[in-house]
Amino acid sequence: MVIAIGFEGSANKLGIGIMKDGVVLANPRHTYITPPGQGFLPRDTAKHHQAHALDVLQKALDEAKIKPEDIDVICYTKGPGMGAPLVSTAIVARTVAQLWQKPIIGVNHCIGHIEMGRLITGADNPTVLYVSGGNTQVIAYLEHRYRIFGETIDIAVGNCLDRFARVLKLSNDPSPGYNIEQLAKKGKKFLELPYTVKGMDVSFSGLLSYIEEKAPGLIESGEYTPEDLCFSLQETVFAMLIEITERAMAHCGSDEVLIVGGVGCNQRLQEMMGIMTEERGAKLYATDDRFCIDNGAMIAQAGWEMFRTGQTTPLQETTCTQRFRTDEVEVTWRS
Structure with a gap:
């Protein structure tokens, strides 16, 4: 039994999800919305994530009815995405991993989407x-x-x-x-x-x-x-x-x-x-839209798959990259 928490913040959605062996325990998120006719800028989006990270984290723990000591692994979006929002979310994940003394895994955002899609739909x-x-x-x-x-x-x-x-x-x-x-x-x-x-x-x-x-x-x-x-x-x-x-x-x-x-x-x-x-x-x-739109549970699910095949990320390598191609990741969890 493995419980994984995932931090997603590659664009204008901040999501923190908790997965336990393929079951979604919690998946709250907060979206940064700009006025009509305007896009979202990296700096302002990062500020939004910083402002809401702790609230969303608490909401996820409450929804899942678990304590930090129950969590086995911390997962975060390494990339691809917008630089500033990615980094602001990764900092929260890194801090939490050190405070709770848990292993951490950097997840490819695209693979998060694929693994969540496979899990929810049952596609082979x-x-x-x-x-x-x-x-x-x-x-x-x-x-x-x-x-x-x-x-x-x-x-x-x-x-x-x-x-x-x-x-x-x-x-x-x-x-x-x-x-x-x-x-x-x-x-x-x-x-x-x-x-x-x-x-x-x-x-x-x-x-x-x-x-x-x-x-x-x-x-x-x-x-x-x-x-x-x-x-x-x-x-x-x-x-x-x-x-x-x-x-x-x-x-x-x-x-x-x-x-x-x-x-x-x-x-x-x-x-x-x-x-x-x-x-x-x-x-x-x-x-x-619960699982199509960027969310924390998909990062937790991909990280859960990686963790149970023995993968973790050394703390000094928990960086972010705006360009992180889907085919760069070795998929160790599929035969």
Whole structure:
């Protein structure tokens, strides 16, 4: 029996989760929300995490009904992510590890998403589409590594949606992507947008520049509504993602798809992926916002997997890195 606590703070969500042998004991989080039309800056996000870390930690311990001495290992997000928020959260994890005299493990954020997705859905060996504000990758497991088959060559899909939400001055509460999804449900008229798939990779920056430039004029003239533009943007970017996922499935001979990351709770993306997997006789696995959106439990779960195969991180190596690729980690817990 191993109890792991996970600290996640790679972007605007501070999450602290506690896992006990594959069971979620607690998973509170606090989100830094900025005014409409604004993104979140690293320095301000780090200040938010510092201000709320102890409250969220206490909440996690209370929810799990455990004491610090019951915990076996402390896990924290090493990267990828935004530098200042990552460091501010890692400092809390390091301090706690020393105060409680517990071993510590640095976890890859992307692998946290994958392992949580596998646990919650029961997916065995899926082709993974990892889509969030900072990352867009198609991943499959082979010989103790999560291999990246395709990815964005510029900005992440979540970043593309968030930045368009800023153009429309949509609220950041609960998230810009969620508010785009709600508007898109009412869209009827499709605007053709640049569709950029390059082999197994995708590109969103040209598409974003195009719609950012056109949007004010199209809305002003009454030719398209904001709802129409959100609908057109979603349909186009999701079609690109499904194309590269299907190609990876064909290459791997896979009959399972798992969608993880913050954009993964988008119902339209799940619906489109569901149509593709059904046509292929494959199975789709996806989770809801409790586990799709950045959270502490996913870091605890990946750290739990690492810890039970004998991994820990020496204290002097508990650093953070903004660039930490999914395929850099040796996956010791899968056969």
